[in-house]
Amino acid sequence: MIAKRTDIPLGVDGSTKMLPWIIAFMVYIATLAMAGGMILSEVAQTWSEGLTGSLTIQVPIDPDETDRETNKRITNAIAAIDGMAGIAKINVMAQSEIQHLLEPWLGQNIDPASLPIPRLITIVLDGDGPNMEELHRRLVAVIPDIVIDDHQLWQERLVSLMEALQLVAMVIVLIVGMAGTIIVVFATRGGLATHRSIIEVLHLIGARDSYIAKQFQTHASFTAFRGAILGVVFGGITILGLGYVANSLGGDMVSQFVLNIWQWLGLMAIPFITAGIAMLSARRTVITALKRMM
Amino acid sequence: MIRFENVGMRYGVGPEVLRDITFRLEPGSFHFLTGASGAGKSSLLKLMYLAHRPSRGLISIFERDLATVPKVAMPDIRRRIGVVFQDFRLLDHMTTFDNVALPLRVNGADEVLIKKHVSELLAWVGLADHLNARPATLSGGQKQRVAIARAVISRPSLLLADEPTGNVDNDIAVRLLYLFEELNRMGTSILIATHNESLIKRFQHPVLHLDDGQLSLQQPYDLEQFNRQNT
Numbered sequence: 001m002i003a004k005r006t007d008i009p010l011g012v013d014g015s016t017k018m019l020p021w022i023i024a025f026m027v028y029i030a031t032l033a034m035a036g037g038m039i040l041s042e043v044a045q046t047w048s049e050g051l052t053g054s055l056t057i058q059v060p061i062d063p064d065e066t067d068r069e070t071n072k073r074i075t076n077a078i079a080a081i082d083g084m085a086g087i088a089k090i091n092v093m094a095q096s097e098i099q100h101l102l103e104p105w106l107g108q109n110i111d112p113a114s115l116p117i118p119r120l121i122t123i124v125l126d127g128d129g130p131n132m133e134e135l136h137r138r139l140v141a142v143i144p145d146i147v148i149d150d151h152q153l154w155q156e157r158l159v160s161l162m163e164a165l166q167l168v169a170m171v172i173v174l175i176v177g178m179a180g181t182i183i184v185v186f187a188t189r190g191g192l193a194t195h196r197s198i199i200e201v202l203h204l205i206g207a208r209d210s211y212i213a214k215q216f217q218t219h220a221s222f223t224a225f226r227g228a229i230l231g232v233v234f235g236g237i238t239i240l241g242l243g244y245v246a247n248s249l250g251g252d253m254v255s256q257f258v259l260n261i262w263q264w265l266g267l268m269a270i271p272f273i274t275a276g277i278a279m280l281s282a283r284r285t286v287i288t289a290l291k292r293m294m
Numbered sequence: 295m296i297r298f299e300n301v302g303m304r305y306g307v308g309p310e311v312l313r314d315i316t317f318r319l320e321p322g323s324f325h326f327l328t329g330a331s332g333a334g335k336s337s338l339l340k341l342m343y344l345a346h347r348p349s350r351g352l353i354s355i356f357e358r359d360l361a362t363v364p365k366v367a368m369p370d371i372r373r374r375i376g377v378v379f380q381d382f383r384l385l386d387h388m389t390t391f392d393n394v395a396l397p398l399r400v401n402g403a404d405e406v407l408i409k410k411h412v413s414e415l416l417a418w419v420g421l422a423d424h425l426n427a428r429p430a431t432l433s434g435g436q437k438q439r440v441a442i443a444r445a446v447i448s449r450p451s452l453l454l455a456d457e458p459t460g461n462v463d464n465d466i467a468v469r470l471l472y473l474f475e476e477l478n479r480m481g482t483s484i485l486i487a488t489h490n491e492s493l494i495k496r497f498q499h500p501v502l503h504l505d506d507g508q509l510s511l512q513q514p515y516d517l518e519q520f521n522r523q524n525t
Contacts, residue, residue: 206373
């Protein structure tokens with residue numbers, strides 16, 4: 001008789017029966033957006049870490065030059081910077097490696113002789129790296145049209161892109177959260193209108209506003225929690241599915257489409273946060289409405 | 295306990311349904327409220343159980359001027375007032391037991407005490423076999439008794455009843471009036487709006503009479519005058 005007793009029969013409202021499903025759908029979108037933001041953050045960090053601590057030097061090819069002459073120029077360039085403070089390792093990238101890097105864009109059957117593909121020297125940095133001005137001066141002295149890429153521009157663009165995408169993900173989460181809050185507010189107002197006569201009786205027998213609000217907020221939080229659980233579960237299944245597809249595609253970039261344990265825990269917090277937001281929204285709506293009653 | 299001074303009341307922008315109402319109910323008093331249909335009995339009760347604000351005048355309940363009482367203090371005042379509504383206002387989704395227990399639960403009473411007191415009271419009003427019945431399955435008289443039980447369960451300081459015997463036979467009506475008198479002897483002030491002439495005659499309490507929105511106090515009971523006023 002006492003257990004699960006409520007003074008206001010909010011659970012049998014036709015108007016709120018769809019509420020868990022609507023919340024589930026919105027939480028599903030929010031879950032994907034959040035997971036997307038987390039993955040982008042992870043990818044950006046991995047890429048950035050991969051690029052930091054290295055330099056790439058491009059040695060342009062002269063079509064009239066023989067391989068031997070090109071190799072000599074490369075050897076001279078390496079000799080010019082060898083031993084500089086801040087350089088841990090210098091490596092000349094083999095033609096086959098360069099071809100492999102270009103495969104996604106140019107296909108497997110590349111004829112290096114037909115394309116002016118520059119030769120690449122990779123430098124692994126030690127600590128903060130060498131004095132860039134000195135490095136540039138030494139290399140230009142040997143090969144005037146040499147290109148030094150410290151990945152700064154690439155990194156900045158990458159970080160900007162990732163930040164923009166993360167912002168989009170956050171905005172989506174925010175919009176979904178606001179829309180969810182508005183839905184809860186309207187559902188609560190509907191409940192207040194539907195059960196007005198009961199609320200009047202409760203008021204007249206001495207129920208405080210907080211007592212009445214508690215019934216709405218409890219119902220709203222449980223409803224939102226149920227819906228959010230559903231949304232997160234389906235969102236999680238989708239993320240796992242996408243991760244599986246990405247892994248099967250192969251490649252370094254797509255294989256990062258997975259979440260770590262902390263990120264999964266973060267997603268699992270969504271139902272609790274949703275329930276909390278629903279509870280506060282319902283409470284505020286009821287208290288505001290009851291203030292207008294005597 | 296209750297003091298009205300030059301109180302007027304209107305609904306929205308309509309005409310005043312109560313005008314210049316001035317009276318005083320002392321603690322432990324017992325009054326009937328009479329008047330023809332539409333005279334303003336229910337409106338007067340609404341002012342007393344804080345369901346409506348007056349359009350003018352002063353209302354003081356339990357020595358507190360309602361104009362200065364903050365909203366947050368209203369529940370405490372309402373908890374000291376038991377109300378039997380003319381249309382019962384039972385909550386259809388609740389059992390008889392839960393309807394009667396509602397004021398105690400709202401007040402945060404212990405469930406063991408609630409069970410004991412509610413069961414006893416429902417037995418007293420003859421509804422011991424209907425503890426788990428829903429209002430929809432009860433007769434008009436049974437609903438009325440549930441409504442009365444709900445109004446008196448928390449031993450209010452003031453009991454306001456709007457036609458509490460309208461749907462019960464005379465024997466039950468007399469029993470209910472005895473219950474009200476018993477409550478009155480325990481210190482509850484009672485005001486009963488009724489058309490039941492035989493009850494007014496039998497129980498010999500002062501009568502507040504409303505006529506076209508204006509109130510007069512009649513005492514002792516005058517049957518001939520009552521008949522003239524209620525025809």
